[in-house]
Amino acid sequence: MSDGTRNDGNRGKAHTDEAALSARLQRLGEGLGEARGRAAPPSDGPGVDRATTASGYARGFRLSSELVAGVLVGAGLGWLIDRLLGTSPWGLIVLLLLGFAAGVLSVMRSAGVIPENRPD
Amino acid sequence: MKVDPIHQFQIHDLIPMASIGGRDIAFTNSALVMLIIVASVSILLIGATAPRALVPGRLQSIAEVSYEFVANMLRSTAGNEGMKFFPFVFTLFMFVLAANLIGLIPYSFTVTSQLIITASLALTVFVIVVGYGFWKNGLHFLNLFVPKGVPKVILPVIVAIEVLSFLSRPVSHSVRLFANMLAGHITLQVFAGFIIMLAGWGVLGWFGATLPFIMVLLLTALEFLVAVLQAYVFAILTCIYLNDAIHPGH
Numbered sequence: 001m002s003d004g005t006r007n008d009g010n011r012g013k014a015h016t017d018e019a020a021l022s023a024r025l026q027r028l029g030e031g032l033g034e035a036r037g038r039a040a041p042p043s044d045g046p047g048v049d050r051a052t053t054a055s056g057y058a059r060g061f062r063l064s065s066e067l068v069a070g071v072l073v074g075a076g077l078g079w080l081i082d083r084l085l086g087t088s089p090w091g092l093i094v095l096l097l098l099g100f101a102a103g104v105l106s107v108m109r110s111a112g113v114i115p116e117n118r119p120d
Numbered sequence: 121m122k123v124d125p126i127h128q129f130q131i132h133d134l135i136p137m138a139s140i141g142g143r144d145i146a147f148t149n150s151a152l153v154m155l156i157i158v159a160s161v162s163i164l165l166i167g168a169t170a171p172r173a174l175v176p177g178r179l180q181s182i183a184e185v186s187y188e189f190v191a192n193m194l195r196s197t198a199g200n201e202g203m204k205f206f207p208f209v210f211t212l213f214m215f216v217l218a219a220n221l222i223g224l225i226p227y228s229f230t231v232t233s234q235l236i237i238t239a240s241l242a243l244t245v246f247v248i249v250v251g252y253g254f255w256k257n258g259l260h261f262l263n264l265f266v267p268k269g270v271p272k273v274i275l276p277v278i279v280a281i282e283v284l285s286f287l288s289r290p291v292s293h294s295v296r297l298f299a300n301m302l303a304g305h306i307t308l309q310v311f312a313g314f315i316i317m318l319a320g321w322g323v324l325g326w327f328g329a330t331l332p333f334i335m336v337l338l339l340t341a342l343e344f345l346v347a348v349l350q351a352y353v354f355a356i357l358t359c360i361y362l363n364d365a366i367h368p369g370h
Contacts, residue, residue, distance in 0.1 A: 058353060065295050068292070069292030072288070099284050106288060109285075
């Protein structure tokens with residue numbers, strides 16, 4: 001593509017500068033496109049890793065909040081089920097444990113120990 | 121002199137608007153700051169892109185860099201299909217970023233240090249993920265909770281754990297941003313309070329006060345980092361959750 005336009009530019013003397021410029025722009029554009037394609041492999045870039053390596057503080061905060069959120073949601077849901085169905089205290093006990101497991105799962109996911117869901 | 125580090129988070133009414141069911145609805149300082157955020161982001165971006173120069177000036181560079189940043193983040197996490205959510209993610213990112221940065225201006229108000237704000241943002245993301253996931257994939261969306269290659273015996277437990285893990289997302293999504301901003305601002309205020317207390321002790325106190333002053337200086341720099349980083353984390357988590365709605369298969 002870029003070679004073709006360059007040849008055109010050489011033929012038309014009057015437009016040499018413009019053609020050369022446009023050919024250069026085109027080559028630059030293609031190069032940029034290639035570089036971008038290489039830099040960002042489609043849709044399986046480890047976005048989480050980049051988000052967490054930005055700072056250890058953010059990473060720690062992220063992991064701890066995942067765990068706490070899992071436990072809290074489990075406990076809240078268990079409490080709600082107990083209230084609605086009158087199964088106290090079993091809903092709370094079971095869902096608290098499940099919530100803890102869910103929290104650990106989220107932590108391991110965001111730490112990159114287990115692969116995150118990725119588009120196939 | 122006593123310094124109340126929580127005082128900065130108080131919401132007070134500016135203009136009373138209406139009373140619904142015995143509750144006063146008012147235009148609060150939080151609403152005012154949110155309006156300022158939306159206005160400043162809009163003015164910045166519209167004004168910056170108005171010249172449409174081939175070689176961008178400073179302001180246009182800001183707009184272009186933020187566009188490319190969010191677009192790359194969305195494309196790398198959710199694929200090209202995710203780009204239909206670009207306006208949403210970009211709005212979220214710019215809102216949170218502007219809220220965090222405006223909150224760092226002394227005497228202003230940090231809306232992202234209010235749990236209700238971050239929770240409503242996170243719930244919006246959650247509702248969009250669930251809604252779009254079911255709308256696009258139908259019941260296939262539920263595959264998100266069924267990992268492949270798990271023995272049948274423990275599958276119910278795994279599914280329950282996956283569902284809970286999914287439900288805990290808006291909680292961790294909102295609490296992370298809220299807690300970061302809240303903790304940062306309280307720490308800043310407490311150390312600033314030390315300066316005033318020490319300075320009240322006379323000449324010796326003035327020397328002592330330089331220590332918390334240096335601390336506040338460093339903390340302010342850290343807070344700028346946290347403000348930008350948390351906006352980024354909030355946006356990239358949104359992208360990751362949207363990716364689940366677009367590609368629910370494991």
